[in-house]
Amino acid sequence: QVQLVQSGAEMKKPGASVKVSCKASGYTFTSYGMHWVRQAPGQRPEWMGWINTGKGNTKYAPMFQGRVTFTTDPSAGVVYLEHSGLTSEDTAVFYCVRMRGSYVLDSWGQGTLVTVSS
Amino acid sequence: DVQLTQTPSTLSASVGDRVTITCRASQSINTWLAWYQQRPGKAPKLLISEASILESGVPSRFRGSGSGTEFTLTISSLQPDDFATYYCHNHNDYWTFGQGTKVEVK
Numbered sequence: 001q002v003q004l005v006q007s008g009a010e011m012k013k014p015g016a017s018v019k020v021s022c023k024a025s026g027y028t029f030t031s032y033g034m035h036w037v038r039q040a041p042g043q044r045p046e047w048m049g050w051i052n053t054g055k056g057n058t059k060y061a062p063m064f065q066g067r068v069t070f071t072t073d074p075s076a077g078v079v080y081l082e083h084s085g086l087t088s089e090d091t092a093v094f095y096c097v098r099m100r101g102s103y104v105l106d107s108w109g110q111g112t113l114v115t116v117s118s
Numbered sequence: 119d120v121q122l123t124q125t126p127s128t129l130s131a132s133v134g135d136r137v138t139i140t141c142r143a144s145q146s147i148n149t150w151l152a153w154y155q156q157r158p159g160k161a162p163k164l165l166i167s168e169a170s171i172l173e174s175g176v177p178s179r180f181r182g183s184g185s186g187t188e189f190t191l192t193i194s195s196l197q198p199d200d201f202a203t204y205y206c207h208n209h210n211d212y213w214t215f216g217q218g219t220k221v222e223v224k
Binding site: 035037044045046047050061095102103104105106107108109110111 | 150152161162163164167168173205207209210212213214215216217218
């Protein structure tokens, strides 16, 4: 079955960077795009962007452009989110989400909590 | 960007009730709309895609309808497992989410 397993919780100071991994299994990795979604405490999910897992092409939501970078390692079936210039407002759970046909986000990772605090 | 507005924000209901949640889009999105259920501390779970296609394994009491700018999620007979927050979601181009509807115990 499809599984997306993310790296563990992180605690960072303002201005720092964080790198979150998402390992996929149970399907052909490069046949599906991967999205990243942020959810701050008590808030709606926010779409951050997505990556073509085979070619590495990316598309970022405007509010995250320049602050986040998505990368892919097809040989390992892993995608990464790197987020720089963290502020306390970036405290959130970050999810990787698989995209299937018709652009549907169907399978979600368990989420990675990133806490930004001085 | 497409904005999605859900109503109501909170809904108080009892087991067995019929529940309806509405999602309005700021411009036509055809049927590029999904519904998710989220329980506290868990990732969202896909219930319905393309406005009305029930995901495999999702109970048939969940029904989605609509097209263009107005969509609804109906739960025909609320069950204890259904008390959760529901989000509508535009799954095309910029993948926006509604603000959520919390279904709570009356």
